[in-house]
Amino acid sequence: MQTNDKQTLIKTMDIQSNLNEVRTQLPPQVRLVAVSKFHPNEAILAAYEAGQRIFGESKEQELSKKQASLPADIQWHFIGHLQTNKVKYIAPYIAMIHAVDTYKLLAEIDKQAAKCNRVIPCLLEIHIAEEDSKYGFSFQECREMLDTEPWRELTHVAISGVMGMATNTDDQAEITKEFESLHRFFTELKDTYFAHDDRFKEISMGMSHDYLLAVKAGSTMVRVGSKIFGERVY
Numbered sequence: 750m751q752t753n754d755k756q757t758l759i760k761t762m763d764i765q766s767n768l769n770e771v772r773t774q775l776p777p778q779v780r781l782v783a784v785s786k787f788h789p790n791e792a793i794l795a796a797y798e799a800g801q802r803i804f805g806e807s808k809e810q811e812l813s814k815k816q817a818s819l820p821a822d823i824q825w826h827f828i829g830h831l832q833t834n835k836v837k838y839i840a841p842y843i844a845m846i847h848a849v850d851t852y853k854l855l856a857e858i859d860k861q862a863a864k865c866n867r868v869i870p871c872l873l874e875i876h877i878a879e880e881d882s883k884y885g886f887s888f889q890e891c892r893e894m895l896d897t898e899p900w901r902e903l904t905h906v907a908i909s910g911v912m913g914m915a916t917n918t919d920d921q922a923e924i925t926k927e928f929e930s931l932h933r934f935f936t937e938l939k940d941t942y943f944a945h946d947d948r949f950k951e952i953s954m955g956m957s958h959d960y961l962l963a964v965k966a967g968s969t970m971v972r973v974g975s976k977i978f979g980e981r982v983y
Contacts, residue, residue: 761795767977768799771960775971779964782826784956784974786811790819792978797823803844805972809835816842828912828972830884833857841865847912847953847972848874850884852898855906862905869905872912872953875934877927879916888934895942908943910951910969911935915959924959928966935967 768783775781784805785793793804797820806812807829816825824844831846833854839846840861849855849871862869876885886894894900900908913931915924935952943949955963957976964971 760792761798764792764795764978765799767979768796768801771973771976774961775964779968780970782828782953782970782972783977784828784972785815785978786829786974788974788978790815793819793823796977805847805974809838813838837861837864840867840869843869845870845872845909847872848884850874850886852894852900855900855908856903859903859906867905868907870907870909870948872910872951873908873938875911875913875931877913877915877931879918879923885913891934891938895938907948908946909948910953911938912951912953914956915954915963917958921959921962924962925966928954928959928963928968932967 771781780803781801782803782805783796783801785796786805786807793815796804802822803824803826805826805828806815807827812825812827816823825842826845826847827839827843828847830848830850831854836854836857840858846858846869849858855871858869858871873891874885875891876887911931911934913927915927918924931954932952939949951969952967953970953972954966954968955961955971957973960968960971960973
């Protein structure tokens with residue numbers, strides 16, 4: 750076996766071992782999104798061969814290339830900040846959009862999904878972190894959007910829950926507080942706006958450094974990248 754083949758085999762085994770380690774830590778009701786952005790097809794295939802089917806990407810051009818060249822049964826989740834002019838490119842195949850942070854974006858997803866005769870599940874991104882650099886509705890902005898915008902008239906999107914990112918800190922108490930605040934807000938939205946909508950059920954929170962805290966706080970979906978694939982190659 751040549752050196753490059755050995756390196757590829759070792760990398761594949763590392764990815765699959767890391768993936769299985771994460772899986773064993775997740776309860777059955779929590780789904781794993783393997784964050785594959787900036788990682789090559791070979792890394793994704795290593796996880797795919799170990800049974801992983803949900804992958805997260807955040808750049809439309811990179812995602813489109815991967816979607817065209819990788820197995821058709823992969824469920825692609827868009828987890829980054831999505832520009833409205835990029836929605837049309839991913840609407841034909843995207844399985845879920847995690848970071849809807851304006852009504853304008855939600856309406857554009859509905860418009861493009863209608864052209865594809867699809868209903869696209871979407872999560873409302875909520876700003877729970879201390880950092881101003883993160884996107885998302887404040888709690889009050891989200892309430893106002895649901896109170897004032899005609900989102901109920903959109904027939905090709907399904908608002909399926911909420912998504913949030915905690916502050917990038919080593920302070921586990923702060924991270925837990927933020928995750929718990931998102932869980933409470935999810936419950937408020939469910940009771941107030943989605944009580945009769947079974948599709949509204951997801952809380953996407955938790956990444957490589959804090960997913961165990963997120964699970965304890967009630968996450969239903971964690972987005973784990975470097976813990977599985979190693980550091981990204983930009």
